[in-house]
Amino acid sequence: xxxxxxxxxLASYRERKHLLxxxxxxQEVYGYLPGEFIxxxxxxxxxxxxxxxxxxxxxxxxxxxxxxxxxxxxxxxAPCWLKxxxxxxxTLKRELGIGPGETTRxxxxxxxxxxxxxxxxxxxxxxxxxxxxxxxxxxxIPEILGGYK
Amino acid sequence: xxxxxxxxxxxxxxxxxxxNTYLGQDGFKALAKARTELTPEQVIAEIKGSGLRGRGxxxxxxxxxxxxxxxxxxxxxxxxxNADEGEVGTFKDRYxxxxxxxxxxxxxxxxxxxxxxxxxxxxxxxxxxxxxxLLQNAIxxxxxxxxxxxxxxEICEGAGFYxxxxxxxxxxxxxxxxxxxxxxxxxxxxxxxxxxxxxxxxVETLINIPQIILNGAEWFNHIGTERSKGTKVFSISxxxxxxxxxxxxxxxxxxxxxxxxxxxxxVKLVQVGGAAGRVLPYQEIDTPLAFETVLGAGAVIVFNESxxxxxxxxRTMEFFAEECCGKCTPCRLGTEAMIEILAKFVQxxxxxxxxxxxxxxxxxxxxxxxxxLGQTAPNAVVDTLQYFPDLYQARISKSEVP
Numbered sequence: 001x002x003x004x005x006x007x008x009x010l011a012s013y014r015e016r017k018h019l020l021x022x023x024x025x026x027q028e029v030y031g032y033l034p035g036e037f038i039x040x041x042x043x044x045x046x047x048x049x050x051x052x053x054x055x056x057x058x059x060x061x062x063x064x065x066x067x068x069x070x071x072x073x074x075x076x077x078a079p080c081w082l083k084x085x086x087x088x089x090x091t092l093k094r095e096l097g098i099g100p101g102e103t104t105r106x107x108x109x110x111x112x113x114x115x116x117x118x119x120x121x122x123x124x125x126x127x128x129x130x131x132x133x134x135x136x137x138x139x140x141i142p143e144i145l146g147g148y149k
Numbered sequence: 150x151x152x153x154x155x156x157x158x159x160x161x162x163x164x165x166x167x168x169n170t171y172l173g174q175d176g177f178k179a180l181a182k183a184r185t186e187l188t189p190e191q192v193i194a195e196i197k198g199s200g201l202r203g204r205g206x207x208x209x210x211x212x213x214x215x216x217x218x219x220x221x222x223x224x225x226x227x228x229x230x231n232a233d234e235g236e237v238g239t240f241k242d243r244y245x246x247x248x249x250x251x252x253x254x255x256x257x258x259x260x261x262x263x264x265x266x267x268x269x270x271x272x273x274x275x276x277x278x279x280x281x282x283l284l285q286n287a288i289x290x291x292x293x294x295x296x297x298x299x300x301x302x303e304i305c306e307g308a309g310f311y312x313x314x315x316x317x318x319x320x321x322x323x324x325x326x327x328x329x330x331x332x333x334x335x336x337x338x339x340x341x342x343x344x345x346x347x348x349x350x351x352v353e354t355l356i357n358i359p360q361i362i363l364n365g366a367e368w369f370n371h372i373g374t375e376r377s378k379g380t381k382v383f384s385i386s387x388x389x390x391x392x393x394x395x396x397x398x399x400x401x402x403x404x405x406x407x408x409x410x411x412x413x414x415x416v417k418l419v420q421v422g423g424a425a426g427r428v429l430p431y432q433e434i435d436t437p438l439a440f441e442t443v444l445g446a447g448a449v450i451v452f453n454e455s456x457x458x459x460x461x462x463x464r465t466m467e468f469f470a471e472e473c474c475g476k477c478t479p480c481r482l483g484t485e486a487m488i489e490i491l492a493k494f495v496q497x498x499x500x501x502x503x504x505x506x507x508x509x510x511x512x513x514x515x516x517x518x519x520x521x522l523g524q525t526a527p528n529a530v531v532d533t534l535q536y537f538p539d540l541y542q543a544r545i546s547k548s549e550v551p
Contacts, residue, residue: 016324016325017323017324017325018325019325019326020308020322020325020326021306021325023308024306024308051326054327055325055326055327058310058327058328059275059307059308059309059310059328060308060309060310061275061308061309062308062309077237077238077424077468078237078238078387078420078424078450078461078464078465079237079238079386079387079392079450081464082386082387082388082450082452082456114309115235115237115311115468115471115472116235116236116237116238116239116311116423117276118234118235118239118240118242118243118274118276118277119240119243120237120238120239120240120384120386120387120392120448120450121240121384121385121386121392121393121394122392123386123392127276130278130279131279132276132279
């Protein structure tokens with residue numbers, strides 16, 4: 001899966017302003033930000049280790065823990081809550097055998113709860129990776145999950 | 150007051166992947182007019198004269214912001230479009246971006262001309278990654294058409310954090326840092342991105358610009374109320390039959406949006422402005438929607454009679470605690486303290502003293518937080534304490550009641 005090595009990635013992001021973009025690509029390639037990369041990134045960009053770690057742990061789309069190949073983010077904010085997102089979460093828990101914050105043993109899915117993803121007019125909604133699924137019902141879940149390897 | 154389409158004029162009319170359909174709707178005529186008939190100062194004068202105020206929630210006069218940046222010393226200046234709408238219940242910018250990306254690009258080009266900037270950024274929230282390709286395509290077509298002479302527009306993707314919609318946190322995020330709020334002053338128009346003069350405008354604010362340049366400040370100035378000109382695009386969701394995006398003339402009553410357009414029934418309360426907004430009980434349903442009263446970024450969440458008020462307030466505070474950037478103490482600790490107390494009211498074990506602490510904490514946060522997040526986080530608590538005091542009283546532990 002790791003089609004780009006760290007030195008290759010570091011070579012394409014040379015400036016301080018690229019730190020976030022670099023971390024996002026590492027996340028995409030490796031599924032998380034491996035701790036041992038942090039000092040190397042810091043050296044490469046001439047930044048304190050604490051700053052790289054600080055940015056890497058700030059954003060919700062970056063993770064210091066290994067994530068599944070597919071990350072499910074179920075919206076739990078008010079408009080989705082009013083449309084019973086809890087039922088969607090329950091269905092996902094049953095289908096995947098994991099709870100929010102966990103990853104399936106086969107590494108196929110991670111399940112997370114998230115704040116508003118801007119699909120309130122089609123609630124309840126969730127994202128899998130970059131795709132947003134709307135107007136969810138428990139019946140739709142197995143088929144949606146089936147589309148991911 | 151009727152629905153009126155200024156911002157949404159092209160939505161559903163043009164093909165967002167084809168610039169020719171945009172050109173067929175007077176696209177890029179405002180930019181041509183600005184460049185050939187108006188000086189940058191005259192463009193700014195038009196925007197100032199129109200009375201256009203920021204649509205992202207704060208309502209700052211757009212023309213004044215531009216003027217400050219124009220007059221700030223330096224040759225390197227930036228135009229930023231804030232497309233990081235993360236306010237709970239807001240999805241209007243998603244709707245607009247997906248249907249009319251060209252108006253945004255035209256507006257940014259006008260802004261670049263007005264303030265003297267060669268670089269523009271669209272800060273797009275990570276959750277809207279699916280709009281990236283559409284926006285890139287629109288920028289490329291505008292470039293090929295020769296409309297972006299002297300201006301480079303880059304898209305900067307967020308990485309998921311509500312507070313990055315706050316302008317100074319957004320700039321830090323573009324710079325590749327943690328999206329933490331900055332102390333102000335200095336304000337962005339004088340020292341913004343990389344310390345250079347910068348204007349940051351919401352998507353909807355910018356979309357108004359070409360229309361104002363084409364039709365004139367006077368035209369825009371006659372729409373709306375005394376201090377709120379033009380229209381507002383609302384995102385309505387929750388306990389309604391027809392959720393969606395509606396554009397109304399400023400000053401339209403909340404009732405029109407909630408009951409007539411979205412067809413809500415048995416309304417108990419409405420949150421106007423999302424989690425950071427104001428809570429209005431049903432008896433306030435005739436409140437006009439404007440900067441003078443309630444507005445925010447136009448997120449309207451409707452809760453019906455079956456909903457529990459304290460539960461709503463608790464969840465609202467949970468949201469802020471999670472999305473707080475952690476830089477300032479009033480917000481970081483205030484939101485946590487409020488959650489702790491509100492949890493007691495959820496369980497029915499609150500005390501009279503807790504009510505006092507809630508009120509004191511709310512005041513402290515409003516007064517001393519570094520940015521809008523901390524200042525507005527207590528709104529739901531403050532408003533429900535005012536409108537639904539009995540509900541809090543009913544959750545005071547039985548042993549406390551004399």
